[in-house]
Amino acid sequence: MALKLIRRITGALVFQLDTPLTLLLLFSLAVFIAILVMPLITLLARPAIGISMDVVRGLLAYPYVVWPPLGEWIIGVDRGDHKLIILRFKDMGVILNTLAIAFSVTVLATVVGVLVAYVSARYEFPGRALLRILALVPLLYTPFVNAFVAYKIFGDNGILYNTMVWLNLGYALEVTYIAGVIIAQTMMFWPIVYLNTLAALLQIDPSLEEQAENMGARGFKLFRSVTLPLSLPGIAAGAGLVFIFSMEDLAAPIAFKVDRVVSREIVKAIVGSRDIEALSVEVVILAGLLLTSALLWFIAVKHYVSLRHYAMIVRGGRWKPRVAKPGLPMYIAIYLAVFPIVIFSMLPQLGVLVYAFSESWFGVLPSGFTLDHFRELLRDPNVVNGLRNSVVYSTIAITLIVVTSTTIAYIVSRVKVTGVGVLDVLATSPLAIPGLSIALGLVILYSLGPFKDSFLDPFRNPAVLIALAYAVRKGPFTTRAVYAGLQQVHQTLEEAGMNMGASRFRVLFTIVLPLIGLNVMAGAIVSFVYCMTEVSTSIVLGALNPEQAPVTYVIYEYVTAGYGGGAFIHLAAAIVALTMALQILAITISNYILRFRYAFLGV
C-alpha cells in the first residue's frame, strides 16, 4: 500500500521536477528532518528511558500540580494613608500555572486584539494611522528587558503604585507574581491577534456585510453574525500563536520571579545539568508536553484554516474598504479605551530606551542621561563576541533559508503531487513549535550516541546547531514572502518557457527568480533580523559554550545578573535598543520593497 503511494509520488515528482530541483528538494528535506523532525521525535521518545509510574505520579504532585493552590489570589494591606491592593494569584504547580497563564493571556489578548483590529478596520477617525503604527510597537522584539520594565511599572513598589500614592487616590495597586506575568504577556502578545484579525477583516468581501445589512442586521448583530465568523480563521490563528508563545515565554516569568512554569524549568535543568544523561526525565516530559500542546493547537487551526492563506493578503485588486464614522459612544471607546491600551502596551519598549540612555533608574524617575552604555557595548568583549557570532550565524542561516524556502515554496505552489502539503507544513510549522522543545531535542539528539564528541556535539560546538536552528526556525518568514510572490507570477510564464524547451530548473532561475527576487530579498531581511533576536535555542545552546554564544545569550546573562558582574540591565537595554533600530530598519525596507502592509510583520 505504502509502496504504491511512494511509487506514485516519486513518479509524479520525476515527471514534474528535474534533477537539480530534486537535489535541492532533497537537501531542503534533509535540513528540516535533521534539525526539526529528528530532534522532536527524540524529545518525545526520550522519556521512554527512565519513565516509571513513580515519575508519572511525581508529575501529578507537588511541585508540578499543586492542589489546592497555595499563596494568595489578592491581598489587601493597610498602609496608613492608603490601602494597597496586591494582585498575585495562587501557585497551582508548574503544569497548571503554565496552562492557566497561557489560557488567560490568550483570552485577554484576543479580546484586546479583536477590539483594536475592528476599530482600526471599520472606523474612520483622526489618529487611525497613528493607532495602526503604535499597535505594532510591542511586536518589536526586545528580549527580556521589556518584561523587566513591565515589573518596574506595575510590580512591587513600582511606578504605578507610587503614582497612585502620589495622586492621593486612597488606593494603590501592585500586580505581581502570576498576575504580573499574565498582564505582561498580554501586553506583549495581543498585537499578534490584532495583525491576524486585521488581515482577515480587510479580506472580507464587503458585499457579504452589505447583504446582511440589507436584511436588517446592524451594529452588534452584524458583527456577531457575519463579521466575526468570517474573521474567525484569522482570530483563531492569532490566538493559537499567542497560546504557544505564552507557554514558552521566559522573559515575563523571570521578571516577575515566577519559577514555577514549564519554560523556566526546562532552561534551569539544561543550564544546571552536568551531563545530558543526568537530565531529569521530568524535564524532558515537560518539554514534550509543551511541544504536544503546540502541535495540537497548530493542527486544530490548520485544519480550520490554512495558515498559508494569511501570507497573501492582497490578491490583486482591493475591495473598497467598509469604514464608517463612529458614533459618540464609539468615539469615547476609541479615545478612552483603545488608545490608552495601545499606549500602555508600548511602555515596555519605551522603558528599554529609558534604561539604555539613563545612568540609573532605581525609583520612579531615571537619573542621568548618558551614552556611556553604547560606548561600553563596543568595549565589552562579551558583547562584541556575541554580536559577531550572531551576525555569522544569521548570515549562514539566511543563505540556507533562501535556498530551502525558495525550493519548497516553488514546489508547493507549482508541483501537483500528493503529499506536497506535508512540505508545506514542514516549512511553515516552525513558527508554532516552541523553540525550547527544539533546543532540548537538539541537545539530546546530537550529544549522545554516534554524535557524541563529534563536531556536531553541542557540548563542543553549539555554533553549528545554532546556525542550523536559526535557518529552520526563522525560515517561514521568507517562505511566506516567496509564496506571496509566486501567487503573483502567473504559471503561464513558466509554461511558456518550458514549451520552448527549458528545464524546470532553468525556468526557476531565469524566469521565476528575477520576478520574485525582491520578495525573496524582503523575506530574507526579515528572517535575518529575527535570527539576530532569536532567544530559545540561543540561550540553551549558547550556555553550553559561552564563547560561541550569540548576542541574545549575552542579553539573557546580563538581565539575570550572570557573568557575576553588577546589575547589567542598562547594558542589556542598550543592546536591545540597537536590535530595535535594526528591526525597524529591516521591516521598513522590506515593506517598502513589497508595498505589502502586514503580511509578515511580527509573526
Next chain:
Amino acid sequence: MGYSNSRLVIVGVAIALILLVLATYMLFIRGEEVTTPQPTIHTPIQTPLTETTPTGTPAQTPPPEARTPPATPSAQPIVLNIITRHPGEIQVAAREFLNSEIAKRYNIVDIRFYYQDPVVWVSAIKRRGDFDVAWGGGPTLFDTLYLEGLLAPLEGSIIEEALKQVPDVFAGASMKRVGSDGKVYWVASAVSSFGFTVNHDVLRRHGLPVPRSWADLSSPILGRPLVTEYKPMVSIADPLRSTSHTRMYEIILQAYGWDRGWVTLTFMAANSLIEGGSAEARDNVILGRVAVAITIDFYGYTAMKANPSTEYVAPAGETIVNGDPIALLKTSRNPEAALAFITWVLTEGQKIWLREDINRLPVNPKVFETPEGASRPDIKRAYESLAEARGIDFSDDRALAVERAMQIYFKATLIDMDSLLKEVWRTLLKLYFDGKIGEDKLKEYMERAGRPLTYRDPVTGGMVTFTEDDAKRVTEIVLKDPTREDAFIRAWRDAASKRYNDILSELRRIG
C-alpha cells in the same frame, strides 16, 4: 542546448554549498583569531614584589619549545586559556599581566578567560583539553578539581618565592591545598569572608531591625511582611548553582550543629526569594526587592557602591574566611607560562584587588607596602580585623564529605517545596502574631518542620533519617553515579511534602 547551462549552475551551487560547509568548519572548529592585547596606560611599578629570576626545572613534562627557561622569548607566542569564576571587571584588570616583564619573558601574548557555571567545570576541563589555569570559584570547587586529579603541583623556583609570600593559614583558614606528597596543588589568590548585605531603605519601609546573625534571617520578625503582603524579605541562592552560597549553608550547619542548622536553613528559605545564582540574590537587595541577601563579602562591597543604602554585615563570631584559589591544570600545554601567570597573580597582580570596582581582600600582605596598597586603608583595615577575628571552627573536609547530598537535599526540600513551605510558615506566623499560639509552641513547630527528614531510602527501601552520617553515605552514592540523584530527590520531596501537609492541617485546625 538546454542542459549544459543548468549543469553549470548545478556545479556552481554544489561548489557554493561545499564552500559554505568548509567555511563553517574553519570558522568554528579550527580558526581562532589571536586578539591583540588591549594597551593599558598603567606602567608596572617595580616593588619588592617583583618576581625572582626564573631558573631551573619546569613543573612537569617539558613543553615542546625550549627546555631551559629562556632569557630570550620562546619561539612560539603563547596564549593562556583560563577557566574562571571571576567576573568581567577582574578579567579586564588581569590583562595588565600582559604588560609585565614576566609575561614578556615567556612571550605570552594573550590571556583568554572562560566563565563557566561551577557545575560544568570538570566536564569542560576534560572536554576542552587545553585549559592552562583555573582561577577563582572557591575552595570547594578547587577541592573537587583536586579530587578529580585535574590539578598539577605548583613547583619550580619561579613560583616558590611567591608561595612563600602567601601565608599558609589566615584567620584560621588554610590558604593552600597541600597534597599527601607535600606539594601545593592550589593556593589562594584573594581572601573572602561570608555574611549578608542589608538594604536600609527596605528595612525602614517595613519597620524591621537590622539582622546581625544567621539566626536572625530565619526569625519570625523578618517573616512579617511575608504574612501581610507575601513579600519575602531575604534572598538566597540555589546551592547547586552557587559555590559561595553552598559554603554559607555549610557554615551555618557547622556553626549551629547539623539539626539546629537545618531548622535555621529551613526558615531562612521560608523567608526568602530564592534565586538561581548569588549575583541575582545580591541584585535583589541592590534593587530594593528584598531587605537582605546573603552574600560573599565582595558582592557586599559591590552592592554598597551600586546603592549606598546597602551595607555588608559579617555576623560576629559566626563567619569564616575562605581563600579564593588559583591552580595549574594538568591539561596545560604551556605549564611554565601558566606558572608565570600564577606567580604574577600572587605578587604584582595582587594590586588588582584594590581597584575601586573590585574591592577584594588580597592574600599577600606585601601589597599594602605599594603605593596602590597605601591608597586603600579601608581594605587594609578590613584585612587586619579579619586576621584577628575569631570565626568558627570550620572543617573543609567535613563540609566536602556531605556537600553534594546537602545541596540536593536543600533543593528537594526547600527550593522545590517553596510554596508549600511558605504556606506552612505563613499559617504558623499568623497564629503566632494573632496570639493563638505562644512562643514555645512556635519554636516546637519550627523544630518539627525543619529538622532533618525521615524518608524512604531508594537504595534499601527502609526508612532512614538524614543525619550527617546519612548525608555522607548519600554523597558517596551520587558522586559515583549521578543518575541516582533523581531517586533521592523524589524520596525527599515526598517526605517533605507529607510533613509540611501534616503540619499545615494541624495548624489549620487550631486557627
